[in-house]
Amino acid sequence: MQRATIRIWYLVHKWTSLICTLFLLMLCLTGLPLIFHDEIDGWLGEEPSVMQGAASSGDGPGLVALDEMLSLALAQRPGEVPLFMAFDNVTPILTVTTGPAPDAAANQMTIQLFDRSTGEPAGQVVEGEGLMGFILTLHTDMFLGLPGMLFLGVMGILFVAATISGVVLYAPFMRRLEFGTLRVSRSKRLRQLDYHNLLGIAAFAWIIVVGGTGVINAFATPLIQFWQQGELAEMTAAYGDQEQLPPERYGSLDTAMDAARTAMPSNNPQFIAFPGGAFSSKHHYAVFMQGDTPLTERMLTPAMVDAETGALTDVRPLPWYLTALLFSQPLHFGDYGGLPLKLVWTVLTLATIWILWTGILLWLRRSPGVIERRVTEIDSGGEAGATT
Amino acid sequence: MSKLASRRTRSIGRVFAVPLLLAVVTLAGLILGLAGDGTNDLFSWLLLGVPIGALAFAWLKRS
Numbered sequence: 001m002q003r004a005t006i007r008i009w010y011l012v013h014k015w016t017s018l019i020c021t022l023f024l025l026m027l028c029l030t031g032l033p034l035i036f037h038d039e040i041d042g043w044l045g046e047e048p049s050v051m052q053g054a055a056s057s058g059d060g061p062g063l064v065a066l067d068e069m070l071s072l073a074l075a076q077r078p079g080e081v082p083l084f085m086a087f088d089n090v091t092p093i094l095t096v097t098t099g100p101a102p103d104a105a106a107n108q109m110t111i112q113l114f115d116r117s118t119g120e121p122a123g124q125v126v127e128g129e130g131l132m133g134f135i136l137t138l139h140t141d142m143f144l145g146l147p148g149m150l151f152l153g154v155m156g157i158l159f160v161a162a163t164i165s166g167v168v169l170y171a172p173f174m175r176r177l178e179f180g181t182l183r184v185s186r187s188k189r190l191r192q193l194d195y196h197n198l199l200g201i202a203a204f205a206w207i208i209v210v211g212g213t214g215v216i217n218a219f220a221t222p223l224i225q226f227w228q229q230g231e232l233a234e235m236t237a238a239y240g241d242q243e244q245l246p247p248e249r250y251g252s253l254d255t256a257m258d259a260a261r262t263a264m265p266s267n268n269p270q271f272i273a274f275p276g277g278a279f280s281s282k283h284h285y286a287v288f289m290q291g292d293t294p295l296t297e298r299m300l301t302p303a304m305v306d307a308e309t310g311a312l313t314d315v316r317p318l319p320w321y322l323t324a325l326l327f328s329q330p331l332h333f334g335d336y337g338g339l340p341l342k343l344v345w346t347v348l349t350l351a352t353i354w355i356l357w358t359g360i361l362l363w364l365r366r367s368p369g370v371i372e373r374r375v376t377e378i379d380s381g382g383e384a385g386a387t388t
Numbered sequence: 389m390s391k392l393a394s395r396r397t398r399s400i401g402r403v404f405a406v407p408l409l410l411a412v413v414t415l416a417g418l419i420l421g422l423a424g425d426g427t428n429d430l431f432s433w434l435l436l437g438v439p440i441g442a443l444a445f446a447w448l449k450r451s
Contacts, residue, residue: 171404175397179406180446198446202439205411209418294424330422337421340433347440 001172006375013165018363020158021356027152027214028353030139035334035345037132044130053117056094057087057268057290059261064119066253069094072119073112081247083109084279086271089290089297092117095125102244102276146221153218160211166200169378173197177381189365193382196358199351206348213328223321224278235304235314236281244282245275245307253285255310260287260303263315267292270300275307283307298326406442413438 054062073096084097094116099109113122141148184191273279273286280286285307288300304313330336334345376384417435
């Protein structure tokens with residue numbers, strides 16, 4: 001690699017890293033406890049006990065009707081309207097989200113848990129409460145709402161760029177060195193350089209995946225809005241500019257579910273979005289059906305059902321960018337493969353923290369001098385210019 | 389510098405051989421875990437253990 005080329009990539013690496021590093025350190029440090037979100041909630045007693053019985057997403061015997069579940073939930077929250085109903089594929093747990101209005105903001109929502117095999121209530125969740133809620137909000141938007149989310153998304157893009165430029169600089173640095181070289185006894189700087197390079201190159205595929213999916217998650221709100229104003233509006237175009245359907249005219253959920261199941265006979269629902277929210281039109285129950293294999297389970301197909309009559313309007317799989325968003329969630333959280341996968345996430349997050357930290361140290365403790373000295377250092381695998 | 393100059397430089401392909409292998413193994417592990425439970429998860433853990441094992445190996449050989 002030409003010195004001029006190394007110089008360009010070095011400058012890209014330096015500036016993309018410098019801008020995002022402190023935010024990335026915050027994201028890694030808050031991300032560590034979030035890996036064990038479920039376990040920690042369990043210890044703190046904030047997790048509902050595991051239920052036995054038929055999965056709530058099914059339609060077999062032994063499950064209470066959806067209309068009955070909804071009226072049980074609304075009886076607990078007088079004056080509120082239903083926003084979401086969500087199902088589980090393993091246990092009879094069913095959640096009903098309510099709020100003061102059909103377009104209520106997330107912080108005004110209440111989530112109630114029920115056992116669909118008995119109709120018994122199983123607790124309430126208020127979003128963002130407790131220690132883990134605090135950490136999650138810090139990690140998602142730093143308490144700044146949508147602007148905070150988008151800002152962290154941009155930091156994520158810079159982090160991905162920093163990672164890629166780092167991988168490019170690995171080439172000249174390692175020209176004369178074997179993979180895994182760790183020179184720990186010669187100088188502090190050489191030791192930091194080798195750790196930075198080794199950890200970075202060993203973890204880089206994971207870092208790109210977790211960083212990239214974090215960016216996609218950060219842009220979830222505009223992606224969903226784009227879909228709602230585009231494809232979803234097309235699916236329900238016949239309803240034009242009609243006013244919001246008043247909640248007292250909402251029809252039977254069970255009729256709507258039958259219509260969705262008739263359209264997709266071998267699939268089960270993941271959740272229902274009620275009219276007027278971010279995931280539906282002003283007139284429809286959006287019944288989000290999941291695929292019927294472990295891989296396609298995460299791919300959703302909304303069946304738009306007229307909320308008043310229960311008649312099907314249209315069924316269309318989600319576009320690629322929302323499918324990407326749906327796959328980005330497990331790939332970012334690492335919650336899809338049991339405890340061993342969470343331990344992998346922990347080790348690689350710690351490695352990322354160490355990469356960020358050694359990166360800061362290498363920048364702080366650089367010997368004063370022009371960029372050329374850094375270029376020489378990279379070009380020689382740390383042998384030149386690493387005497388301090 | 390003479391010792392440095394005498395050491396042979398490696399091609400880009402050689403430099404990135406192990407990193408590329410680790411990247412492929414990591415991606416395979418991540419996707420395999422997503423595609424199913426049981427055996428899939430087991431293989432996913434084994435594959436994702438490889439980059440971590442490579443780090444441990446390098447650390448044992450540190451000089």
